[in-house]
Amino acid sequence: MVVSDPVASASDGASSESREPLRERFEQVREFTLLLCEPLAVEDYVLQNMDDVSPTKWHLAHTTWFFERFVLQEYAADYEPWEVPYDFLFNSYYNTVGAMHTRSRRGQLSRPTVGDVLRYRREVDARILDLVSGCDTQTLEQLAPVLTLGCQHEQQHQELVLTDLKYNLSCNPLLPAYHEAPKSASAISPARQEWVSFEGGIREIGHAGPGFCFDNEGPRHEILLRPFALSSRLVTNGEFLAFVEAGGYERPEPWLDLGYAVIRTQGRGHPLYWYREDGVWMQYTLGGPVRLDLAEPVCHVSFFEADAFARFTGYRLPNEGEWEAAAADRPLEGNTAERMRFHVEAAPPARGVFSQIYGDVWEWTASPYTGYPGYRPAAGALGEYNGKFMCNQYVLRGGSCATSLSHLRPTYRNFFPPEAQWQFTGIRLASDA
């Protein structure tokens, strides 16, 4: 998701919503973004410590620009842009609607200030709410799906606000905490690992409505599965540490050739945010440094690390068809952003079922990110860019502790390059039946 804003399919059902739920949904989503910023100092909003992350200030402004550009400028009579240069500064990659500021230079800007951006947000919010309340029904039907899309888009950026902040703060030798993390009851020992079996055959995956989805979740289509098994829970820190301590990073055998080159070149020897202090394995979290909890799911591993770990243990990663087929009838629940923990939790005791599905960590699949058969991006600027990122990325499923549950679905396809570590990403093992 780092370089993309997956956009909505044309067929989402948002246009049938009435005005009030639309307003409420909009206000809730916008409010939650500000809630995430509450612990920040002004200085925190400015940082961009690698090209892949953006300053918090940019996220606040870009999500606002999205509503301004695609709702107000399209549907509000005589709307004039708040500040003309914002169209340049806060466009992400919608080439059709104009030129844009270079991604890697977002951290070079001190102006507009955080205060300026918050004023911009408030003004756009007021205008959006006025528009939704006051427009005619035909306009409402047209703008409702765009507004819904804008909310989903903002939820994606809420997750990025957290992951980007975590990265930015982690570069500071003081290792400052983002917030005071809620205490979690640490497991005495990790839940037992079990295998859950699934039958093969022709299955359907992909979104078929009703409700919102991004266009890359469709069309719904048949796939052919072979019998398979999935682990009942995520791989733990303890299990991954065993791989580290067995010299897993020191020899090429378990690694993809490209992955081994990456860990050699970058000198990686463990997941991102792990470090040793006086012989003790520590981990930087949004609550500051903590001792590594061996019962918790391993987090901040790249696809390369997930894949190498799986091969080392004799198993493999699931493909996305397997994952979706297995998840299809499981309840939508988990350790997600609403809990405001922004950190993983140890799995509940095993009960022979596929669990820890939503929340905690995005699960790397073995599936390169490509378009489903018959996939066509939507027309116009909003549909212009969705398929653009279907190259050299892998699909992740299930959401993380920084994803809102209201943003998740069994069909949701996230995607990142195989070397990316800074998202809340982890490992679920699979096996041929």
Add this chain to the structure above:
Amino acid sequence: MVVSDPVASASDGASSESREPLRERFEQVREFTLLLCEPLAVEDYVLQNMDDVSPTKWHLAHTTWFFERFVLQEYAADYEPWEVPYDFLFNSYYNTVGAMHTRSRRGQLSRPTVGDVLRYRREVDARILDLVSGCDTQTLEQLAPVLTLGCQHEQQHQELVLTDLKYNLSCNPLLPAYHEAPKSASAISPARQEWVSFEGGIREIGHAGPGFCFDNEGPRHEILLRPFALSSRLVTNGEFLAFVEAGGYERPEPWLDLGYAVIRTQGRGHPLYWYREDGVWMQYTLGGPVRLDLAEPVCHVSFFEADAFARFTGYRLPNEGEWEAAAADRPLEGNTAERMRFHVEAAPPARGVFSQIYGDVWEWTASPYTGYPGYRPAAGALGEYNGKFMCNQYVLRGGSCATSLSHLRPTYRNFFPPEAQWQFTGIRLASDA
């Protein structure tokens, strides 16, 4: 194939060959490599003008080392290595059998000289032939598959000798020719383009024997296809030039995001080896510079260029399942290395069938290179590395004018990164039915 040596499955049938055909096959393959080198000056053997290519001298030595290391050292009694440092210099990436010289520095070596390497080849060849003639039947059964694999491996390097030389010579402002190319009867106009339709349903792809295959061609397995159509012939230079002249490289719409970044960063505006001279489009070939023939298949395009062209025209690239299903019952014939032309030819007149399948150019598919369901690399050094390259590469099918026909099969899977241009790579369009 740039970073890999796909290796044989354990189940190839080579062990049932008798001694004489084995010797003959070995001698033919080894002889053909030397035939390819005949036009060269000593200086030509040394060049490595980008990391992805290797000096001809290295190819000659590495293929020899393969036989020395995996046949002579394993099966010839009391065999002593020809030169101990060759094990270091001419190993490509078989980590299990030892350390190796850095790939990007192969062009830094003037010694061993070409003469030294040719002596090495002759010596190893003689020892191999002696061994095949004189060993007991049990040893023969063991070494036969390795020898067959070595011959297939050498055929892969024969193609690389040609593509690497083409690249190396193209960097010389004098644009020297590799050989005097056979004259081709230039088409007055390109063959008509037709669509050939194929039914959907469950099909099988992958190799099931008898005969040799690389392990990535198996296991044979079922796939689910939707109805589709393939173009009767390859995309021509004239068709691709229309894309260039319509500003295809100047705007982001048809491109994958990563592809557009590559052409912007590298300043690409046309296929590799095209250039304009006094307003005329020219093309560097192994026969030297020639005027661009609009009826010939376009060649030396990357996956990014193939994909962008397909999107621009409203079609798409085939996936590898479609390609193999369509090719399964077509004759194995085409403009391949045996003809010693090493350049594409215009398509024959259309007859409503799927043609230009083998030879001319490797056809980019839309399929990321991954393991087939149930794929397991063979055990030991020879199987150690095959799956290692299944990341950020795309499958190509059909072979090129630099591939030996005796090296090709419908199930053959070649693979290169999406930005690679220096192989003989081209485009076949596909469409949903």
Add this chain to the structure above:
Amino acid sequence: MVVSDPVASASDGASSESREPLRERFEQVREFTLLLCEPLAVEDYVLQNMDDVSPTKWHLAHTTWFFERFVLQEYAADYEPWEVPYDFLFNSYYNTVGAMHTRSRRGQLSRPTVGDVLRYRREVDARILDLVSGCDTQTLEQLAPVLTLGCQHEQQHQELVLTDLKYNLSCNPLLPAYHEAPKSASAISPARQEWVSFEGGIREIGHAGPGFCFDNEGPRHEILLRPFALSSRLVTNGEFLAFVEAGGYERPEPWLDLGYAVIRTQGRGHPLYWYREDGVWMQYTLGGPVRLDLAEPVCHVSFFEADAFARFTGYRLPNEGEWEAAAADRPLEGNTAERMRFHVEAAPPARGVFSQIYGDVWEWTASPYTGYPGYRPAAGALGEYNGKFMCNQYVLRGGSCATSLSHLRPTYRNFFPPEAQWQFTGIRLASDA
């Protein structure tokens, strides 16, 4: 000066100052730094838009750390560091006193916040003033030179605060102003250029006291000069524009080989901060964008540009001996930081004398920065690093509109690499007599 903190010679006369002037000087210098920061938003303090510049926040903290480390920790009884990690974060390159944070990562830190740093400043200031007031005479004699050095050091960083901010803000497409610049009476036309002649012979240069100097200003020593002439005023924007418009950047003749490589590689075609808008030459200043004033001195040119311009016009740059000999008896006055303009001014009408000597722009000399004969760095941490930067840099003389007059002397030697543009640097022409 970019990578250095030239430090005081052991022989400066500061120890003879009484307490009160020492306190006053300290308070004035510290206050002026804060005055420079008044126009800033919090966000402005964080930026580091190239490796050579530092965030304002870092300058505020580093200058404070200097006093804490070299005065309080050395002379205040039982002093405990304010925050232990500050010793790591705000050390610049004093290896002897400990490890330090990587220079290029100073912009990665949001904490300590600006507020934290200001508290740190206030606390250290109070402790310093207490110490000066309360210490015994012997201690006062020891710490006085260090305190004086710290004030000179802070004045250097005051200039960097301005030049670094100018660079950081210039990267913002909004081109925000740092302050509202005082209006200047623009000259109708530039002052006439005259040559001022000087005799040759043996002269003395270098500092011989009394008063403070950095150790690189000594020892005072004899040099042998040949007769020479210096331009009465600095080169103007109009004169430099003529060079630009004559294609001066397009052909190699006037350039040093290295300089031509730099302008080719970086695509430079004019001084830093110049740009064209609708056919008009504009210039970014700390007061925001203004039309280029042709009568003003050209500014923000590198040594390479200064040298090429001189060669193009048939003259040369002065060497530092010539400059110092000529300046030795001229009044210490000019357009310096005290005026709070931070922008150059057109020269006064020519009167046949060497003028525009101090302030406006640092004048590039032809002299590589080396140690004077007999130069020895002072002992200990403060003297450890001064000679370290005597390589691949050129001497500049005279100070700029961002330098405090109280910081300047005829013997002052500033130095920057030949490609540096972001200081207020300009050109004075010289000629053999």
Add this chain to the structure above:
Amino acid sequence: MVVSDPVASASDGASSESREPLRERFEQVREFTLLLCEPLAVEDYVLQNMDDVSPTKWHLAHTTWFFERFVLQEYAADYEPWEVPYDFLFNSYYNTVGAMHTRSRRGQLSRPTVGDVLRYRREVDARILDLVSGCDTQTLEQLAPVLTLGCQHEQQHQELVLTDLKYNLSCNPLLPAYHEAPKSASAISPARQEWVSFEGGIREIGHAGPGFCFDNEGPRHEILLRPFALSSRLVTNGEFLAFVEAGGYERPEPWLDLGYAVIRTQGRGHPLYWYREDGVWMQYTLGGPVRLDLAEPVCHVSFFEADAFARFTGYRLPNEGEWEAAAADRPLEGNTAERMRFHVEAAPPARGVFSQIYGDVWEWTASPYTGYPGYRPAAGALGEYNGKFMCNQYVLRGGSCATSLSHLRPTYRNFFPPEAQWQFTGIRLASDA
């Protein structure tokens, strides 16, 4: 000298030579170049293993092109270039006479072959000799200085042939020898080190004729020296090893800031070509690997290493004025290229005099390379480039074991960037008196 061809002053006395000595000199110099190539395999001529070195083939062709371009094309009636593209391929940096091939790509060319280049040499040689024999006296007077310059130019490239080959061959893990080195009588112990004192005062340096010099050797001019002392001999391997073993490369104190960054970034811990094998210090030489001889002068150190060693020992490097004043009346003799050893020799026993002046190693001075007072490059293409390299380089004096004695003079100024190691460069210590 790496990026330059210092050219002759207009005032050399060559024009008074008669035809025969001019022909003889030309033939001797050209012959010696071929003699240096005798040990090579064809493959050796092609390598360019870093940007700073050139292939032997290029040196052979470029020196020939120099005579063709500046003698034959200027003075031979109706001369037609041998091959037009050679003007592009073998021009080094004479922009005035046309565009040129990129320096860093000289190793990308296999054609023209070594045979082609040798034919080119023979043809040009024959034409030059014909021209010298047959031209009228006025033409002879004009071409004689250019021919003399071409011979001096070729002698510079003879040294580069050796140093570039040494570097190229050293990258080969086989460490092949260039030739079978003559045996040297290894010293039992190094000669005693003594200090030789010199008086201060006004001295003259620079070339004043008669005979050839490069334009950077003039004008002869007065300098002011302070009393100084020079070491009687060069620093030995044993002395430098003591610096290495005392951790000289591990701590910043003795190093220039830029030098310490270079050794840290590049991981240097000893002079180029030193390595340890089984606990023994070895050294790669043109005769192949040998055990490090502690009595021999240290060689292949950069300016940074020379400067750090001097500071570490409490001394300094001489400046070029000191060196030239000291060398002015010493005999022109030493271990130079005529001896065909191409390796340093231990100093003869000390006799209280300044010795090991010429040959063995170029001695780094503390003097940045700048133009002498009044220096003006000659007019036209030959004078176009000499001053171009007077930036970020240091002067070296005395010649090396790879320099011809007939190429040396007391006034000769060689120059290289402070990080360069691949020339035969060493250290002479100096001290204030």
